[in-house]
Amino acid sequence: MSNHLATAPHGKVTLFGVLRSESIRFFSLNSTRILVLLAIVFYVGIAAVATWGIGSLSASMGDTDQMPGMEGLSAPGFAAELIGSGLVFSQLILGVLGVLLFSGEFTTGSAVSTFLASPRRLRVLAAKGILIILLTAVVQIISSLLAFAISKPIAENYQMNLEFSSDAFQRVLWYGTLAVTMAALIGLALGMLLRNSAGGITSLAALFFVLPIILSILTTLTDWAQDIAKFTPDQLGMGLATPASVVTDLETWQQLLGVAGWIVLPLVLGAILLTKRDIK
Amino acid sequence: MIQAEQLTKKYGGKTVVDNASFTVQEGMVTGFLGPNGAGKSTTMRMIVGLAKPTSGEVLVNGHDFKKSRHPLTEVGTLLEAKSVHKSLTPLAHLRAMAATAGIPKSRVHEVLDLTGLSSVQRKKVGGFSLGMGQRLGIATALLGDPQVLILDEPVNGLDPEGVAWVRNLARQQAADGKTVFISSHLMSEMAQTADHLIVIGRGRIMADAPITEFIDNGLDQTIVRSADIEILMNALNGEGIQLRRIDEHGLEVTGPDSETIGRRALEYGVVLSELRPLQRTLEDAYMELTRDAVEYHSNTVAETGGGK
Structure with missing residues (x-):
């Protein structure tokens, strides 16, 4: 029986080491693979169905340009925004992945192992943050490109204008990716704050689905609700990615600032509590 | 080496660890003994920075473990049996742990073999x-071949x-000059493994001494049986000797x-049918100490050495 090392390790913990460690565990879990696959399938599927549905509708109605309220159908940006139809689902699914990345540590007790290997807790948070940013960005870009490739022939079939280099598609591609990454980071922060998967996922869904509904009801009654509604993460992200569908009076820089706030504030709050609270 | 200085942990109003000061030396196995809920795990969590002391401090090899640059090679820790994500395999878990500290993959397979988990x-x-x-x-604890080994139950x-394997492992690590700190609520287990014993009860350190002291500081007790027990009682009567009849022919003698x-x-000229020394076991010593811990509030002067 030998307990000795054949080769002495240096044993020094680095951010890169923690990142590698997080990646190994993350990609060993089935939940990760399932959620990533779902995110891609939903996004591409919804884009294709939306393009086909709207395309066939406009074809059956003939020349829609003359109809009031339907002028947008053949507008250059319209088909591109249809590709972004599934953005809120990507936000939700990859947001859940963000929640699980942190809450899973506490629900399974693996937080003990994680923070014994890297007692500096913020380094773990940094590694998880980098991992989820890279993962969601890559997944969302892949989803967008696949959605474009599938929707393009459908759009052409219905004489809809869909160009890769168009301003509208580039917005869906890049701002859409930003919106999804924001959701995943909010999820990460919720998982870190609540330390509970069900609670984190429910809060995330409430933030992206329930809050906009409540605010839209309130908007009919009060003015201030309208001002708040503009700044929900859902409206900020959609307003950037699909400006024709989500009307807002905010400037782009104001929207970006709002997104930055939704990324930074929950993470900072979570980071403070992460360093203060005990690991159970 | 682990040095705890007036370590205190309160959860809400409850004091779980109360002003605990102790030193765990290298080159020996130190047992950390106490009933369930005595504060053993909380103390160990504070040593490795998972729980923050309400007051006091604890140093591992002279510094705060939370600031350690080489945590896995410095301290190997077993806190809960399953501090691993349920959906992971041992291989993935250990590879991930090893990756954190740049420990080679070969070591992962070494510890898997060592613990019999390869299959x-x-x-x-x-x-x-x-x-x-x-x-x-x-x-996991052995992965970094650590200088300090902390094993909770x-x-x-x-x-x-x-x-038996864990016992040998602990003894061997200590023989190699490592610091080995093992908790248990079973004295019998500690008796076979530890060189030194720290006893905790209700969050307070009740005893901190080499294991031999726990056995030796009591008085001898002997069970004697004879048909002529009355004669023997007269013969034994004297200073510092306590006699207690346990039945018609039996006597419990405390002292000589x-x-x-x-x-x-x-x-x-008395014929003895039985002469049986009562071993004052570690278990007895432990029961005594923890009984004192339980009765702490009503009896502040802990009596020791009274035997059974």
């Missing part, structure tokens, strides 16, 4: 028995062969050792 290295941890989870926890759920009693019986 299940690709099975999910969620389906593991308590004993297998415990083995994985020990494998390591033999829980292990079969006899596993228990069994040899002295045997000689006295010979002198008086």
Whole structure:
């Protein structure tokens, strides 16, 4: 029986080491693979169905340009925004992945192992943050490109204008990716704050689905609700990615600032509590 | 070496660890003994920075473990049997742990072999028995070949062969000059493994001494049986000797050792049918200490050395 090392390790913990460690565990879990696959399938599927549905509708109605309220159908940006139809689902699914990345540590007790290997807790948070940013960005870009490739022939079939280099598609591609990454980071922060998967996922869904509904009801009654509604993460992200569908009076820089706030504030709050609270 | 200085942990209004000061030396096995809920795990969590002391401090090898640059090679820790994601395999878990500190993959396979987990290295941890989870926890603790080994109830759920293996492991690590700190609520386990014992009860350190002291500081007790028990009682009567009749022919003698009693019986021509020294076991000493801990509020002066 030998307990000795054949080769002495240096044993020094680095951010890169923690990142590698997080990646190994993350990609060993089935939940990760399932959620990533779902995110891609939903996004591409919804884009294709939306393009086909709207395309066939406009074809059956003939020349829609003359109809009031339907002028947008053949507008250059319209088909591109249809590709972004599934953005809120990507936000939700990859947001859940963000929640699980942190809450899973506490629900399974693996937080003990994680923070014994890297007692500096913020380094773990940094590694998880980098991992989820890279993962969601890559997944969302892949989803967008696949959605474009599938929707393009459908759009052409219905004489809809869909160009890769168009301003509208580039917005869906890049701002859409930003919106999804924001959701995943909010999820990460919720998982870190609540330390509970069900609670984190429910809060995330409430933030992206329930809050906009409540605010839209309130908007009919009060003015201030309208001002708040503009700044929900859902409206900020959609307003950037699909400006024709989500009307807002905010400037782009104001929207970006709002997104930055939704990324930074929950993470900072979570980071403070992460360093203060005990690991159970 | 682990040095705790007036370590205190309160959860809400409850004091779980109360002003604990102790030193765990290298080169020996130090047992950390106490009933369930005495504060053993909380103390260990504070040592490795998972729980923050309400006051006081604890140093590992002279510094705060939370600031350690080489945590896995410095301290190997087993806290709970299953501090691993249930959907991970032992291989993935250990590889991830190793990656954090740049420990080579070969070491992962070494500790898997060492703990007998090689055959299940690709099975999910969620389906593991308590004993297998415990083995994985020990494998994780050994991963960095650490200077300090902290094991919280390591033999829980292990079969006899596993228990013996942990005992040997602890002894060998100590012999190599490592610091070994093992908690248990079973004195019998500690008696076979530890060189030094720290006893905790209700969050307070009750005793901190070499294990031999726990056995030696009591008075001898002997059970004697004879048909002529009255004669023997007269013969033994004297200063510092307590006699207690346990039945018609039986007597419990506290004070002199069994040899002295045997000689006295010979002198008086008394035939003994039984002469049995009562071993004052570690278990007795432990029961005594923890009884004092339980009664702490009503009896502040802890009595020691009273025997049974």
